[in-house]
Amino acid sequence: MTGGDEVRILCAGDRAAVAWKNGGGVTREIAAWPEGAGMAGFGWRVSLAEVAADGPFSAFPGVDRTLTLAEGAGMDLTVGGARRLVDERYAPQDFPGDEPTECRLLDGPVVNFNVMYRRDRVHAQTAVVRGGLALTAGPGETLLVVALQGPAELELNGGTGAGVAAGPVALGPYDAVRITGADTCHLRTGGRAAVVRLADRPGR
Secondary structure (H helix, E strand, O other): OOOOOEEEEEOHHHOOEEEOOOOOEEEEEEEEEOOOOOOOOOOEEEEEEEEOOOEEOOOOOOEEEEEEEEEOOOEEEEEOOEEEEEOOOOOOEEEEOOOOEEEEEOOOOEEEEEEEEEOOOEEEEEEEEEEEEEEEEOOOOEEEEEEEEOOEEEEEOOOOOOOOOOOOEEEOOOOEEEEEOOEEEEEEEEEEEEEEEEEEOOOO
16 A cells, blocks of 8 residues: 655645635545546545535545544434534544435534545544644555644654654644655644544455
């Protein structure tokens, strides 16, 4: 999946906003694999979605999703006919991306942190942390750290990548660091930061 060890800073200001087909919001891609893959060809994709209106979510056959409310009052979802209330910030919720999903905003627009992955190809885990946490990326794994609330700092213990200076990496709101290969680091935040661990499923 990774193609070698690398640390890459992904600045929030560098992301382009892509409008939804139904006009209900915009999405900003943080990272995806394979890089440059379109919506039909990704193995995994991590993004921020700004939802401005009620309406359906797009269906993604064979894809599982982890959705984390980052801003706003929340959403009342209906996923495959079952109600799913998303009204607690920074609490990841898993649901199948291929089930019909309708969204009703509870009180105005929201921003969601969204992880999507092909369930037959990729294993993904998403956690939201506060305080300090030691992180280790195993061989072949990708770690993605995203500052969701307030600044965060990442102390890298291994190698660095292009544009990454020695010493702590400071992350502003929605900035991210992508770590591939075998590496360790220490995360510190007084707010909230998402940690996504991604790996090929066994046998692939």
